Amino acid sequence: MKSPMKILIYSAKDFEIPFLEKANKNVYQIKYIPERLTSKTAMMALGFDVISIFSADDGTSKTLELLKEFGIKHITLRSAGYDNIHLKTAKKLGIKVANTPDYSPNAIAEHAIALLLALNRKLMISNQQFLNYNFSLSNLIGFDLYNKTVGIIGTGRIGKIIATILVGFGCKVIATDTNEDSCFAKKNNIQYVSLEDLCQKSDVIMLSVPLNSTTNYMINTALIKLMKREVYIINIARGAIVKTLDLIEALKWDRIAAYAADVYEYEHNLFFYNHSNDKPDDSLLQQLIDLPNVLMTPHQAFATTEALTNIAETTFYNIDCWQQNKVSKNELFYN
Incomplete structure (x- = not known):
């Protein structure tokens, strides 16, 4: 009897493992490791046929070449974005790659709206004051979204849902x-x-x-100079869409009013891990944390039951297709 195919799950989080286990249905032999895929951890894939990686994993050419040497033939991403993997190198090496494009655009869009509402209505400040029995409203003034002009940069699946929700608020x-x-x-x-x-x-x-050569550092000093000083920027895309240094300067000098994000330019090896006992040496992140007009969440927009279920099921759909020599609808083709 043929032994089950072995799959290594990099960057496995405790909250996603039950969903992956259920979706696997005891078909494949799975090993979960918390380590990120890097050129240093690629050797952990030795003896496996397939790996699954997340958005913070390193799929650069050097890492892919090592994976090829260790026998990896297929990579499935537990994320929609694939800017962290060098597709041309993967193609050259004969490594198939598939992503998870449709796990839950609603989850991401709804989190974007939550960030906007929390930032605008000063919910974090209000809650902290309330815990200290400070019931003053002096620091809690926001604005009506009704009739405000909201600009959406990118109208893919997520952008369209954001737009639909905002139209419901009465926004232009x-x-x-x-x-x-x-x-x-x-x-x-x-x-x-x-x-x-x-x-x-x-x-x-x-x-x-998405993050690519065109959108990298799209939001920079030159573009910020065109914006209203009262503008709020909400980022649920990728951290490097925004040039963080330019953003911080604009916030410090009141060139823009506020910023909320679920992503950070240098989040790799930071987000998804508890660093409360080993505070990272990251001056840019610390400046964002210290600014009163910034609201950050740790790349949690996808963290809903529905999204995690879809991610897990799509991960094993992609693996099933590869194992059966079928083309997954999520396979990433290259130019």
Whole structure:
């Protein structure tokens, strides 16, 4: 009898393992390790056929070459984004790669709205004051979202849901995207504008684009200068969409009003881990933490029961397809 295929799960988190176990249905032999995939931990994949990685794992050319030497033939990502893996190298090495694109755009979109509401209505400050029996409203003034102009940069699956929710709030929604969806825009009374126009007109800016060579450091000093001083920026995309140093300077000098994000430019090896007893030496992160007009969460937007179920099921769907020599609908093809 043929032994079950062996799969190594990198960056395995305690909260996701039960979902992965259920989705596996005892078909494959799984090993879960908390370590991130790097060039130093690639050797842990020796003896396995397939690995699964997360958004913080390192899929650079050097790491992929090592994985090839250790016998890895397939990589499935437990994330929609795949900017952390060098696809051209994977193709050259003959390593198949698939991602998890549709696990729950609603989870991400709803978290974006939660960040906006919490930031605008000063919920974190209010709760801290309340715990100290301070019931003053002096520091808790926000604004109505109704009738405000919200600019959405990126109208993919997540961006569209964000737009729909904001239309429900009575916001005027404008958007920019390299692939405009005119039918969606017409149905929801959304106007596509240039990036520059969006920055000039928006009271709130939502970032919902993938990280690539075009969007890397998209939000920088030059673009911030076009924005209203009262603007709120909400980032649920990737940390490096924003040039953190430029952002901090803008916040310090009141060039923009506030920033909320579920991502951070240098979050690798920080987010998803408890560093309360070994505080990281990261001056940029510390400055963001110290700023009163910043609200950060640790890449938790995807953390819903529905999303984790879909991620686990899609992970094993991708593996099943590879094992059966079928093309997964999530396989990442390369130019």
